[in-house]
Amino acid sequence: MEVFFYIAAVIAIISTIMAISGRNAIHSLLFLILSLLAISVVFYLLDAPFIAALEVIIYAGAIMVLFIFVTMMLNIGLEEKQEKSWINPRMWIIPSILASILLVDLLLALKNMPTVVVGKQVILPKQVGISLFSTYLLAVEIAAILLMAGVIGAYHLGSQKKKVLHRFLEKK
Amino acid sequence: MLSVPVETQILFAGILFFLGMIGLLVRRNLVFMLMSIEIMFNSAGLVFIIAARHWNQPDGQVMFIFILSVTAVEVAIGLALILQVYHHFKTLDVDAIHKLKDE
C-alpha cells in the first residue's frame, strides 16, 4: 500500500514540475491532468474514494477541459518562443529560495506536531452527505450563491463587448 | 490500511503547494499563473483530506467539496478575464497589464 502512495506522490510532484516549467500550454495542461490523477490515487489511498472520484470528474475532467478550451481559443500553443523569452533561469532563483524557506518551516512545524492516534476507518460518501446537508447547510447555500454569481460573472465577462463610443463621437 | 506517517503526507501536500507557488511567481503567462493557483488549491484540499483521515471526521471531505466549488467559480471567472485581457491587450503577459484603469 505504501508503495502505491510513494509512486503516486512522486508522479504527482514530477508532473507538477513539468506542468509549471513547460513552454507549451497544452502539454503543461496534460501534465497537470496527470498530476491530478496521481493525487486522486492518493485520495483513494487516504480512504476517501468519493473525493477521489470528484477529483477525476471535476478537476481533471471539467476544469481542465475548460482550460484546454480556452488555451485552444487563444492559440497559445503556437507561442513557445515568446514563452521561452519570458522565462530565464534567473527568475527561478528567488521564488525557489522562498519556497524552500517555507518548506523548512513546514518541516519544523511537522516535527513539533503532537501525535494523536484515532482509529482509522473509511469515511463513506453517506457520512459526507449527511454532514454537508446538516451541519454545513448554510455553507452549501452560500456556495450555491457563489456558483450562481460565477455563472453570471463568467457570462458577463465572456461576452465580447461592442466598442462603446462617447456620445459626442457617435455618428448620428 | 495505509501506514504512511501523516507528516509525510502533509509534506507531500506542502511540496505540491510550494511548486504551485513557484509557478505563480515565475510564470508571466496568465494561463500558467491560473494553473499554478489550481495546483495550490488542490494541495490545500489534499491537506483537508489528510486531516479528515487523521481525525476520522467527514468535515475535511466536506471542506474539499467547498474548495472544489470555489475553484470551479474561480476558474470560470479567471478564464473569462483572461479572454477579455487577451482581447483587449493582445497579449497574456501579466507584466504588460499594469494599467489599473479604464482606457
Place this chain on the structure above:
Amino acid sequence: MKTLIALIPALPMISFLILVLFSGKLSRKVAGWIGAGSIGIAAVLTVIVSVDLISALPEIKSYQITLWQWMSVGNLSADISFRLDSLSLVFCFVITFVGFLIHSYSIGFMDKDEGIIRFFAYMNLFVSSMLILVLADNILLVYLGWEGVGLCSYLLIGFWYKEPENGTAARKAFIITRIGDTAMIIGIFILFLSFGTFNIQDIMHLASAKWVAGSSIATITAVLLLGGALGKSAQVPLQTWLPDAMAGPSPVSALIHAATMVTAGVYLIARTNVLFSLAPIVQGFIAGIGALTLLIAGFSALTQHDLKRILAYSTISQIGYMFLALGVGAYSAAIFHFMIHAFFKALLFLAAGVVILVLNEEHDIFKMGGLRKKMPAVFWTFLIGSASLSALPLVTAGFYSKDAILWFALSSTSGGVVLWIAGIVGAFLTALYSFRMIFIAFFGEAKTQPSFQAGYLMTIPLVVLAVFSLFGGFIELPASLGNFHLFSNLINQSLPVVGIKNVEHLEWLFQLISSLIALSGIYLAYLFYYKKPVFIDSFNHSKIHHFFEIGFGFDKVYDILIVRPVVWLAEIDKKDFIDQINISISNMALIGNEVLSIAQNGKLRWYLLTFAFGIAVILTYMMTK
C-alpha cells in the same frame, strides 16, 4: 428692530455661502437672482432700520447690537458687535442700494460669462465684508471687513484670470493696498496698547481725554491710520493700483472701485476723526494729499484713451476731493460727496460697461464715436452722469456736493486759498475730461457698430442711478441757495461740525466762480474735442501728454526705487541657508517617493513576490520563536 442690523451683513454672507456650497447645482439665472435678491432684501432692511433710527434722532444717536464674543485672551477681547449711527447709515444705504442696482445690472452683464456663479459669490462676499466694515463697533472688526473687501477686490480684479495681465493687476492692487493695511494694523496695535480696548467709541473718548493735541503719539497713530486710508482709497502716493484695477468686469469697477471700497478710507478717517483732530498736522496733510491727488488724477484722466481708465483716474480725483474735505474738517461735505459720487460714478461705470460690452470689448474712446444715435438710453444716462461729475450748476447733484467741498476748503478754519484754487482747477479739469469722453465717444462719426442692444436689466439701473445723480443733491442745499441742511444735520449727529470763518456772505460769489469754471470746462471740451483745433493734435503728441498719460510716472519711480532693489535682493538671496533646508526636505520627499513607488509599480508578479516574502518572514518567525 435692532436685531435687523445684524441681518444686513448676514444676508449677503448667507447668499455667498449658498452660492459657494451649491455652485454646481444652481442654474445661472437662479444664482444671479439669489446674489442680487439678498442685496435687495438687505437694502430694504437698511431702509427700515434707517427710518427707525432717523425717527428716534436726536435722543438716540445709535443702535448697538452685540452678537457674540469673538475672542478673549488676557485683557484682549473683541466682540462681534455692530453699531449703526448716521455715518454708517449713509454708508449702509449706499452699499446696499447701489450694490443692489449693480447686482441686478450684473445679471444682464454677466449673462454670457461662464463664471457667473463665482462672480456673484465674490460680489456678495464683498458686500458682506463692506457692511461689516461700516457697521463694526470695534476697530478689529473694521479691520476684518477691511481685509475682506481687499480680498474680494483682488479676486474680482483677477476675475478673468485666464489673461495674465488681469492677474498682475490684481496682485498689484493687493500688494499696494497691503502697504497701507500694514500701517493701519500697526496703528490699531498702538491704539490697543494705549487704551486697552478695541471699541471705537471708547477709544475716541479715551483719546480725547488722555492724549494731548499735537502730541507725537497721536500724530504717529493718525499717520499710520491715514496710511491704511491712503492705500484703500488710492490716494497719492499709493494711487497707482486703481487704474490697473480696471481689468475686472465693469460692475466690479462700479461697485468696488468707484462706489464703495475705495471710499473705505474716507469712512475710516471720518470714523476716527477724534484722532485726526488731535493731530492737526496730519489733518492738514490729508487736505494737502487730497488736493495733490485730485490734480494729478485730473491731469492723468485728461490724457487717457481707455474709457475705464479715464473713469478710474476720475475716481481717484473725486476721492481726492473727499480727502480735501476731511482735511479741512468738513466731514458732512465729504460724506455727502461720497454718496453723490457713488451714484454718478457707479452710473458712469455701468454705462461704460454697456458700451464696452456691446462694442465687443472695445475700450479705446477714439475708436468709438457716434454712439449717441446708436444707444440713446446709454448716451443720456452717461451724459447725466458726466454732467453730475463735472458739477453742472444747479441741476445736478454733483454741483451741490462738490460746491460744498470747495466752499469749505476756503471757508473752514483750517482751509485756505491754496486748497480752494487746487479744488477749482480740479473742477475745471473734471469738466474738461468728462465732456472729452462725451464728445469723443458719443459724438462725431461712428467707427464701430454695436453688436446688440442692452436689455432692460442693464438699462433700468442706469436710469435709477441717473435720477439719483440729478436729484440726490437736493437733500443738502447751501446757504445761498435754499439753505436746506437735511443731510448735514443727519451726519452731524455723529461727526463734528465744521468750523467756518466769517465769510458766509461771500458764498454766492465763490459759487458763481466754480459754476463758471465748470461751464467753461465743458465749453473748452466742446472746442477741443468736437471742433478739434490743430494745437490739440500737437498736444496729444507732446511729452507732457505722455507724462500725464502714464500717471505722472509713479509706476516708473516705484519700479526703480522699490521693485528693482527688492527683486535684486531676492535674486542674490535665492539660495540661502533656509532655502537649502527647504530644498533638502523636498529632496527627502522625492527620495521617499522613489523608494516607496517601487511597492506600487502596478506589476502583479511583484505584488505576489512580496506576498510570498511576507508569508515566509512571518512563518519563519513563528517557527523559530
